[in-house]
Amino acid sequence: MKIFTNGCFDILHKGHVEYLQSSKNLGNHLTIGLNSDESVRRLKGDTRPINNQEDRKYILESLTCVDKVIIFDEDTPYELIKRIKPDIITKGGDYVREDIVGYDLVRFTVVIPFIDGYSTTNIIRKVNDTT
Numbered sequence: 001m002k003i004f005t006n007g008c009f010d011i012l013h014k015g016h017v018e019y020l021q022s023s024k025n026l027g028n029h030l031t032i033g034l035n036s037d038e039s040v041r042r043l044k045g046d047t048r049p050i051n052n053q054e055d056r057k058y059i060l061e062s063l064t065c066v067d068k069v070i071i072f073d074e075d076t077p078y079e080l081i082k083r084i085k086p087d088i089i090t091k092g093g094d095y096v097r098e099d100i101v102g103y104d105l106v107r108f109t110v111v112i113p114f115i116d117g118y119s120t121t122n123i124i125r126k127v128n129d130t131t
Contacts, residue, residue: 001027004086004102006077008035009056010049015115017063022112023090024065031068031084032060033077042075076101 005023009016009032024030034057040049049056057069072080081089081102088107091100093114103109 001029001087002085003027003030003088003090004033004077004081004084004106005030005090006033006035006072006080006101007092008040008044008049009060010040010044010051012056012059017065018115019090019092019112020060020063021065023110024067026088026090026108026110029067030065031070031086032066033080034060034069034071036071036073039073039075078102078105081105 003023003026005020007016020030020032034053035043037049037053040053051059053071057071060066060069070080070084074080078101082105086106088110089100089102089105090110090112093111095111097103097109097111100109100111
């Protein structure tokens with residue numbers, strides 16, 4: 001089964017890695033839709049992303065659980081999902097099925113629980129507080 005997830009993955013942390021491993025465990029091919037730098041700026045503000053899209057793509061592709069990373073520039077990955085036709089979409093624990101972009105295009109939608117204490121926003125706050 002083909003699995004799809006998407007996100008900014010700006011500063012990769014343990015929560016991201018465990019989420020991606022859990023996603024991959026649902027099938028045999030994990031594709032990540034990675035928000036472009038412009039898309040991240042529109043979603044997160046002018047100070048983001050911290051790491052550029054090529055660096056973020058490289059790091060994600062280095063994980064053994066990730067099979068493919070596709071950068072997209074739109075605000076949502078809906079058109080990308082239509083194009084690659086995954087069987088399963090996964091998202092993190094702060095989503096409900098009906099709010100997940102593309103849930104209407106796939107057989108299964110899986111919400112994977114967050115690991116408490118891991119957040120890119122919190123990492124950025126912590127770094128800013130120590131400088």
